[in-house]
Amino acid sequence: ANPNAHICLITSPGERGRPGAAELLKGVWYLDELFVYHQEDIASLKQKISFIRSLRARKTDLFIQLPEDLAGLRTLFRNIILARVVGARSAFGFVIRTIQLFKKAQVDYLQDETEVESLLNMLGNYGIKTRKAEFDFNITEHERKKVQDMLKKKQKNSNIIIFSPGGKRPANRWPVERFAELAERLVKRYNALIAIVGNDGECCLAEEIAKKAGKTNTLVLTGKLTLRETICLLEKTSLTVSNSTGTIHLSAALGVPTVVIDSVRNVPGRWFPYGEEHQVLYHKFLSCDYREEICIKKSIETITVDEVFEGCDNILSRHEDKKAQSGFYR
Structure with a gap:
């Protein structure tokens, strides 16, 4: 659109100390500036005024609001006013994307585009055309070496498979004993090394999987990797x-095929991984209220180990076929 544009990403992880976009996007070539703030930075009126002055000093020509999934009218009006107050000459992206009315019917009968596709289409509607999303991260050799050192003792295995058994909401988590059973089957079938990732609070989940699946073919990395080091893995x-x-x-950003264990929390599609080679497993048409956490948990628990293993097998068998044809494996 404009190769000479100065692009600034305004982002907040919420409370200070939480990981966010800055950790992931530090030093990338396509951003000229990362403007990071925290809840504590805009707590008082004086701080809010200082925040706005900092943004006004950047003399913004175009303000693009990345749509929030659950944003209501109040949030939209606030952000529109912010774009105006900071002096932006033009702005777009202020839309309501989600309503909770008739949620069960929406989830059961609608199919949405992915978040990435939605954002690309939004840009296209305003003249910023692109055929597909490309992802690039400024990973250092030090970060790659750290991950390689972690894998050294375990890399007799031909396939490394990542398990991510946690999640912010407990209702979204597939039962840990099923992850353990799945790990056993993948190790037996594909001689896989199961690398388990997550945050500090999910270590107990990882240890339980490793204990049941056997520590010889598992590597617990929960709480040990930054976001960028996870990319190296x-x-x-x-x-x-x-x-x-x-x-x-x-x-998905790295082009790694993914089997996703999903629920009825959202309309299918919106939060699916970007790309073609993924398998997203979910069950709908359930006899419960999709707005309730107990119903969301029920939808997760209806997904069997056999279903997930079949999804893994479909992907891995295709890759083994490619390996046989080309003599090369990922």
Whole structure:
């Protein structure tokens, strides 16, 4: 659109200390500036005024609001006013994308485009055309070496498969004992190394899987990797198996095929991983209220180990066929 544009991403992880876009996108060539703020930075009126002055100083020509999935009218009006107050000459992206009315009917009968496709189409509507999304991260050799060192003792296995058994919401988590059974079957069938990722609070889930699946063929990395180091691990991975959490989108960005264990929380499609070679498993037409956490948990628990293994097998067998044809494996 404009190769000479100065692009600034305004982003907040929420509370100070939480990981966010800055950790992932530091040093990337396509951003000129990362403007990071935290909840504590705009708590008082004085801080809010200082925040607005900092943005006004950038003399913004175009303000693009990345649509929030659950944003209501109040949030939209606030953001429109912010774009005006900071002096933006033009702005777009202020839309309501989700309503909770007739949610069950929406989930049961609608199919949405992915978040990435939605954003690309939004840009296209305003003259910024692109055929597909491309992802690039400024990963250092030090980060790659750290991950390689972690894998050294375990890399007798021909396939590295990432498990991400956690998730922000407990209702979104597939039962840990099923992850363990799946791990056993993948190790037996594909001589796989199961690398388990997640945050500090999910270590107990990983240890339980490793204990049941056997520590010889598992590697517990929960709480040990940054987002960028997780990308380094994904670069060496044949497959990701995950609940609907951030791991699936990192995996998709690296072009790693992913089996997603999903629920009736959202209209199918919106939070699916970007790309073609993924398998998203979910059951709908359930006799419960899709707005209730107990119903969402029920939808997750209807997904069997056989279904997930079949999804993994479909992907891995295709890759083994490619390996046989080309003599090369990911």
